[in-house]
Amino acid sequence: MLKNTVFAFLLVFGLGACQQQATQPTSSAQASTSAAKYYYPGEGDNWKHKKPEEVGLDAALLQQAVEWAKTQETTQIEKDFSTQKDIFGEPLGPLPATRANTNGIILKDGYIVAEWGDTKAADPTYSVAKSFLSTILGLTIDKGMIDDIHDPVAKYVHDGGYNSEHNSKITWEHHARQTSEWQGEMWGKKDDFIGKEAFGRGERKPREIQEPGTFYEYNDTRINRFALSLLRLWEKPLPEVLEDEIMDPIDASETWKWVPYKNSVVEINGKQMPSVSGGTRWGGGLWISARDEARFGYLFLRNGRWEDKQLVSEQWVKDATTSRGPVGPDYGYLWWLNTEGKAWPDAPTTSYAALGAGQNTVWVDPKHDIVIVWRWHDGKQNELFKRVLAAVKE
Template identity: 45%
Template structure:
């Protein structure tokens, strides 16, 4: 049973449920993501699986032990952009395996073909993809990078110009939250591992930490890639057009605890600690962003939260919040995005 102070945090999460429809579609048939991001034009088609969501759910772990839990934490709901942080960890495994010799070298050196062809895309490094400042240009699996030009996220986001083409900068010069470019990273990792990324994640991370066998990572129906004569589906970094990581809160919490423990589990290093340290260093183009992790750093830092805290965030809202200073990992699912800070602030105060 949680303490009274933790119970008030749980009650807050339950009372501030996401306004998203549980079906993921509004009565007029519009997909919730298209409405959320003001998506119009030729790239709105949903090409991956979509599933009805559950209700508020979450887990709070402290010192590696569960101290509070609510809702159906085993339910494998869509998780949207939390998948980006899983891609970050998979990139670290590829580096550790020698599949990516240097993240500051062009991706084109180890991934051939048209995706990284030409002077502009050919100059993009793995670091650029991880920092979301690659400025990659083109179309992948039927979606153009232009779909997320001028995209804004967070409180006060103005997406009135989203999808209007803008002039691109040099790779590494401009931060833009762009799901097509994150999917390019997933594609590049598939080309290096030459195995399905969900298979790598299950074998190297999720099974060793005792995660369930229920989670799955779904790709788009047109995202099959020929790898050594075998068609393998590339997986996206979210549910922007359906698909993505379908997973329960309890499994998210175990993943978060692994990251909080600097990649070690029961004395075994699953993720290099040095990779996680790099992952949580501020990007030069956005000080509150690392390698596909959100940091409590820079001008937007929340002074009520520990400076070293960081998050994996997905629309809806879905959150893995990690605060090493408090030895806490919290997963909160289907909370109103306007209440995310309130949840974390209340939790930090309860544990201080």
């Protein structure tokens, strides 16, 4: 997998509160019990299907939901990505020549109960990548590389990005909640989002910068700064971290890749390393299939455990998907929440999602043991969730 990512990079650009530690089962008997409790898909296509009625779903209602979803092709991102620059501004990284049509997969108790479209197409997933970055932060804390999420980033990263009085106050949690208010420029994009050429329709009006932690703004420049800070700590490319710690253990395919920008390269320990982005706003980003995203969503549904291994701590899963107070929307650590029932009125308040433009959706519903991945649709997530949940037999 890593070879594919690095090859793509070289080909395109020609560049040579403290969290608890992830706990392992205390005995082989406990591990076996945990692994046996839930179904986990095998490698590749070794993923069992079950008829809806076998897992407590009304087959006719579920099929109606799927047929409706098939009609909801996105109108935002053209198949050839020709609207990209107008929407987001001048790209910094590559984009595919084309993308798949709307597609999706529904899991119940880990089994595939519905699937439509090309769920194996490894397409850009835009800001769904932010929830993957969040998971790398969780791993960083689990492994003791960060003592406390409330620590200033400047305590760990000394590359000049946090030298100013303002930036020195920014904590890891601020980055994860998009309340950092980090000031500066990353890879040619400024934090203020001012300028039609650089930011397209995403251009912002000038405003006063607030104290870190007091103001929410969805801001990819700051997220890219966050990604670089994580790279500084790991001292190896984040795609390698994700592959070793998450994607290989959950038996993801070999098709995903995290594509950097043409200019997002830094030197660490004498080696040139790409720093990846938290989305595809300016090209690049995480290119991944719906099937692999379903595995990632299922890992979170199982509280960070895959078979007999705790890949990311249960505490991190809980913390990342818990509301953090009045600043900003219903948002955890780079995961979208439904705590107040405003995001998806017909879904459980305990459900949460990774969301990206286009629309790209990985929705996790612990109450009903359901994961839904829905790609390239027109943004009516609640309508699909409502239809699928109507199929759940009481």
